[in-house]
Amino acid sequence: MKFKLALGLSLIGLGYSCAVQATWDEKFWNPKPLADDVILPMPCDGAMAFRKVAIPQNKPLEDYNITLGQEGDEWGYVEQSRQEHIAGSFPDPKNKGRYYLIAKYELSDVQFRALSGECPTADMKGRLPKVNIGWMDAMAFANQYNLWLRKEKLASLPKDDGQPGFLRLPTETEWEFAARGGLAVSPSEFRDQHFPMPEGLNGYVWFAGAQSSNGKLQLTGLLKPNPLGLHDILGNAAEMMFEPFRLNKLDRLHGKAGGYVVRGGSYVTTQGDIRSALRGEEPYYSDSGENVSKTTGVRLVMVSTTLTSRDRVKEIEKEWQALGSAPKTAAQGKAPDSLQNLNAISAKVQDDGLKKELEKLRGELRANGQLRDEQRDQAIRTSLQLGAFLCTKMKDDGEFLDRLNQLYSKTCAADSQLDANCARRQEQLGQHQKALEFISSYYADTLVDMGSTYNKPLIDPQIAVVQQQMAARGKTNLNGYLDTYWMNLQGYWKDGKVARDAWLMACKKNN
Template identity: 45%
Template sequence: MAASLLASITPALAAPEPWDSKVYNPKPLEGDTVLPMPCGGSMVFRPVQVPGGDAYSDYQITVGGQDQERGFAEGSHPAYVAGSFTDSKAKARYYLIGKYEITEAQYDAVMNDSCPESKPSQAKRLSKGGVSWFDAIAFSDKYSQWLRQNALKSLPSEDGEAGYVRLPTEVEWEFAARGGIKVSPAEFNERLFPMTGGLNKYAWFAGTQSANGKPNLTGQLEPNPLGLFDVLGNMDEIIFEPFRLNRLDRLHGQSGSFVVRGGNYMTSAEDMRSADRQEVPFYEGATPRRSKTTGFRVVVAAPVLTSQKRLQTLKDEWSKLGAVSAADNAAPAKTSDDPLEDLALLAKASTDPATKARLEKVQTTLRANIAARDDQRDRAAKASLRLGAFLGRKLSDDAHAIDALAKVYKGRVETGGVDDPRAKSYKEELDHEQTVMDGNLRYYADTLIRTAEDYSSDTLKHQREILLVELQGMGLAELKPYVDQYFTHIAAYQKDKKVARIQWLGDWNKLQAP
């Protein structure tokens, strides 16, 4: 009897049959991260790398657009993004974002009380629409709990704390939608991410030439530079935090209802843009607001304060923010010259509560201004390194071209003499190219000296690491030798102050193109 009872319950306990990968990942890409789901399902994520690996490092970007008609909601302004997880291979952190919008199959696997008798068909690859903000939150919570109970080791972790699933913030969504560091800063700020062949290859929008008034299966079109599919069009995507108006350089203080991003299959091609953001009421009458054009994708993130050790590290780093220091490459400031120290002492000594509060406010404001100045300095240092590397590459290319032309000229002289018309033409071209390269070398030397004198070796070293992460992300890893060579020249000049133009040119001439 016991044996028959065991046999009767065994099928119910058997693990569900895994889904066909074409249902959850129709277009596999290198770098995909796959997490399991209930009912034998899976969900695919893409890593979003953010330069800067220190505790308080974040990355400044510009979000929004230039459409004046939508400026109240989408006006461009600075924002900051950071990753949740440490990238051990680079000076960067990252978060994970869904490669596709949540599909009907994935939504049912998490939200239904039981699994279906059969595996989902291709038809269940449709993006899940008709959901409310509360539905998306409930999905994220249930999926996070399932992962932590059934597949904890599959989740990325930070400082021993496992990640969890949630909706993306607006900045996380827009940074990823625009292409993150896979695109150049200029491309990042365009209306649309780079699209080879036009919008209809990347987004489902209104009209018979595209969506034709209905949602479409995920993963049929081309991905954005980060490998995200349907991030524009198909379904509006729900965001974690509430809507706020734009006030030119910042967001307004009032928080409203929820935000959807990216447009949907009823959005016209002309209105499709990365900056698109709409406010949607939480409720319609007495029930949560749901729309057939609204879906969502999720991210995997981690807490900020993951342990007591990290908390102490953050406290230490916070105390250094905005600390008064000497200008880059100047002698260290004396403690007695530190106005922050003076303000702190005055505030501590004050017996008047109002005066004490005002002094502490001035101290905080001064720290914030100094921190902002340091951020601007760091970005300028990185830009100088990037410029120098490109100038160095130009010198390398010029030197190789001149060497090749000189060999052609020499061969012509040997066969036809210096008065040969073709030899004279080569000589004129060679002299012209040499003059141009001499001018570029002077500009390179001026740029190098200014960079070396304006920024400390520590600042340049830190920004070099961030620049290399950015170049790797944009597919420009071949520029690393040029960045390294320029950095080497700067370090040598900072040490001996020798303007070694001939040596610098020789070094670039030795550097072979990757």
């Protein structure tokens, strides 16, 4: 299959001179194409495939809380689990969230050479990951690619607030979030040693040993991808990160910044050491010059700048001022606001020293309030997902009970005992009726608890987040049940009635 890009290669201004335009066969740069791949052109009629990494937040100052690393003392000083936050770069109107792009495969040799001043002929050998490259050279490659895209194919770049994105090495947070599977996996799968591998490690990762890499670097894209569609994110070539290496100090990173970080392991990493949390350090320089390694390669990300315009800055300022002072929950009612009280006291204070102390206290209160708000939002999302799941359970159990009732009425009517097992059938009916009543009561309890604890302004924004989470995991069939839960909750707010039967019927109407 040929994938020809009309690039119009006038590269003289960037120092390129391509005497021959080589059209790359897609198998040399995207051997496992997917319908939703994002393709960026390269010189010499080449291309690079990317995958979207969705983040279920949309506002500029919103971000998504995740846990990276792993528990355990053996490598705790390097990999101890810690809380991080991630945000997307580009708006996704369809899913009402944001995303960034990460390369589908490790940077290949032919892609690297396409930006080195020659037009290489794409072949199978060119699919090998580009290794023996230093961190500075990797950044220089990203820089050259960015310059070429802006000169030749600016329209191909995704934009945020009208500003085109740019390529660079990934941060550790960007890389590990994508490596673990992002939103495409469940929370428990995300925290596992590695992303789900139904066919076993050998089907997804090149690691050390005769049963896998056999000590050799392998072509990109031969094995199966992770749930986001990323190939060789673990194993084959280790991948260098944007930021310097820091040790782990329990709940935070250490203050000393060293060499650069490499992630994912390589074809010489043992099978037992393959994990998403694996971190290593490489020096920028060796005794003889820039440090390079035959086991380390590159995977780029496409991101955007943050302060893109005056309007965006104003929007961020407005959001920042509101941090830590979100609307009260239903349970809080009209309780006094400590932050507002402190602001009123601070405004009356004349002593500069005391005023500074009050401002410091105000900042601490806002930070604690922000943490509280994030934990509250997570609790709301968890309750919404539980409500949607219980609604599916009510539908399934309710419809099954309806069928049992129909069968019982048909075969065990009072004047027509056609079935000798009618007594047993009646007992089964009673058991299933009790099971349905239990699920219906549990559903009602969670709904009433949600309605009593939180109000609409707090819950409404989290509906869209949960919908994005479900869509990313291929669970869009649950959106109807989520809508039903939300409708039932609003009905409860309106009339205060615990309408178990009506809620059951509403759940059963979903397809």
